[in-house]
Amino acid sequence: MTLDLATLRRARLSRDPRFDGRFFVAVLTTGIFCRPICPARLPREDNVRYYESALGALQAGYRPCLRCRPDSAPGSPAWQGSDTTLKRALALIDQGALDGDSVEALAARLGIGARHLRGLFQRHLGISPSGYAQHRRCLFAKQLLHESSLTIGEVALASGFGSVRRFNEVFRERIGLSPRDIRRRVSSTSTRKDTGQGLGQCLSLTLGYRPPYAFATLRDFFARRAIRGLEWVGDDHYGRRFRWRSARGHFTAFHQPERHGFRVELVIDDLNQVTGVIANIRRMLDLDATPSLIDATLRDAAPVLPLVEGLRLPGLWSPFEAAVRAVLGQQVSLVQARALTQTLVDALGERTPDGGCHFPSAASLAGSPLAFLGMPDSRRQTLRRLAEAVAGDERKPPHWEDILGIGPWTAGYARLRGESDPDVWLAGDAVIRRVLSPPSLAGGDSDIGIDIDKARPWRSYLLLQLWSHDHDNDP
Structure with a gap:
């Protein structure tokens, strides 16, 4: 467990949204597991069990709460372990790498053998790659059942299942309810829309994050680089057109700070690709970051630097x-x-x-x-x-x-924005050299007391913090 028991208790009792998705709370008496922000009546501590992931709670036999909906919690990289190959595999599966492809194909893409890949999953997660993919499909399908107006057959397609029959079987086995049970218990607020001109299906989903979230800084970064016809930026939103495998479409993400999330309006012409598209939108907006941990690390590395709290990586x-x-x-x-x-x-x-x-x-x-x-x-x-x-x-x-x-700068920039690598440092960047030694911050000194190594593994965020001090000339 990455958090100590005392911290878990405090976070649960206070319903602190900064811990949303970093752990889940299972209740022995009800057989249900919740997010730490669940508004339901708080159970007694002796009836509670803590899990680092929704997967762990599901494997232990608990059903997801229909009120706080663990399927809509922000993701947490903390429980994935430190193995780089495993993290890459999880990211690719989240993007739909096993929706139509085999474990062997995924292993080849990672440059390892299928046996090695299965061993990594078993050691770290206690489940096979295919089992993890099924888990992700079920949670995403549950979100679609709650929030979209797609039919159950369309939900099965959009979440990566090959057939409605298989979807029903796996969903009931892993969630403890049938898809129709979910639909009977909730009323969808979405309505089916005609997008016109054959542009595809329109659906609306809420994607959560852990506060704080410096949306104004992210929005302005996007706005200074927005390309006409491709992207659009407003006071409370960012949107763009995209290609993803066989799919074409566009999305607009509306910031909803009171809900700690974004309402994403998505138009797509191939429902088979929805899983990967949503995962990429999450990456672009850096929704799975843990700002309290990142900001604490940066304060230690750069104690004199005024930080923008909740800064996020601006993905492409x-x-x-x-x-x-x-x-x-x-x-x-x-x-x-x-x-x-x-x-x-x-x-x-x-x-x-x-x-x-x-x-x-x-x-x-x-x-x-x-x-x-x-x-x-x-x-x-x-x-x-x-x-x-x-x-x-x-x-x-x-x-x-x-x-x-x-060169190094171009390669680093590509990793920072195209892969959302959290630990990029562009030592030769002109803006960084200028910001690190201005008289206004350093009192004339060339060193303002920043320990770059102390910022690992979040140097990309330090880079953005420094760029924010010279945003008129940032790359």
């Missing part, structure tokens, strides 16, 4: 898009980089029926001379080499430094 849709934007931003200002990106999207982006466009595909970049871009030819060739390196799967990052023209 794919590692490929992040790397392209980084190359376009090499040795130019943010305004120039945005103009170059707009030119690229206007020229090569895939048009949509409603007048928008998607970010250009790797194939379109690789097949174009890119002569319309006002930049050195060496950088155009870097873009083409980059596109060739990710051909076939733009969601899978290559070995960035192996690509001629991709």
Whole structure:
């Protein structure tokens, strides 16, 4: 257990939202498990058991609470262990890697054997990769049953089940209720919408986070880089168009601070891909971060630096898009980089029926001379080499430094925004060098007392904190 018993008790009794998703509370007398923020009457301590994950509570035989709905809690990386390969495997499964593919294919993607992968899951989680995938599908299906107007057959499809019969069997086995039981007990507030022009299904979901959440800072970061036709930003929302495997669509995430979450309006033309799309939206908005832990680490590493509490990593849709934007931003200002990106999207982006466009595909970049871009030819060739390196799967990052023209800064930026790597440090970044030694913060000294190593494994957040002090010139 990553939290001591006294902390667990205090968090449960206070219903502290900062611990939402970091542990779950099972009640012996009812056979139900809840989030620590559940509004139900608090049980006696001797009737309570604590679990680090919803998976653990389900495996112990408890059913999820229909009131606080553990399926809608923010995820917690703490219980996944420290094995990097396991974390990658879990992230890929959350994105739908086993929805149609085998465990052997997933293992090959990770560069290990299937037996090794199964052993990792058994040692750390006590369950097989396929069992974990079933668990994730069931919790996501439960959320869709609560919040969407999709039929049960559509929920089965959207959550990754191959058939309604299989969905019913697995759901009843793992959740303890049938899908129809859930639908009878809740009334959906969503209504089926006609999106027009054949754009696809429209559904609305709530995605939670642990407070605090510095939405204004994240929103402004997105707004300074927003590309017309691809993205839109408002006072309380961020949205964009996307491609994901066979799917096309768009989403708008509306911030709801009173609910510690976002209401996401999603339009998608292939329900089979909903699981991966939602997981990627969560990553883009950094909804599974633990700000209390991150901020405490940064205060220790940089005691004199004024921190923006609840700062989140501003993700991009794919590692490929992040790397392209980084190359376009090499040795130019943010305004120039945005103009170059707009030119690229206007020229090569895939048009949509409603007048928008998607970010250009790797194939379109690789097949174009890119002569319309006002930049050195060496950088155009870097873009083409980059596109060739990710051909076939733009969601899978290559070995960035192996690509001629991709240096440490560009590779780090791609990992920071395209993979949401929490521990990127761009030592050569011009803004960082300037912010680390200004007279206004340092009193003329070149060292303002920041211990970079102490910020591990959250150096990406320290980087953003420093950028926030010079946001007019941030990358």
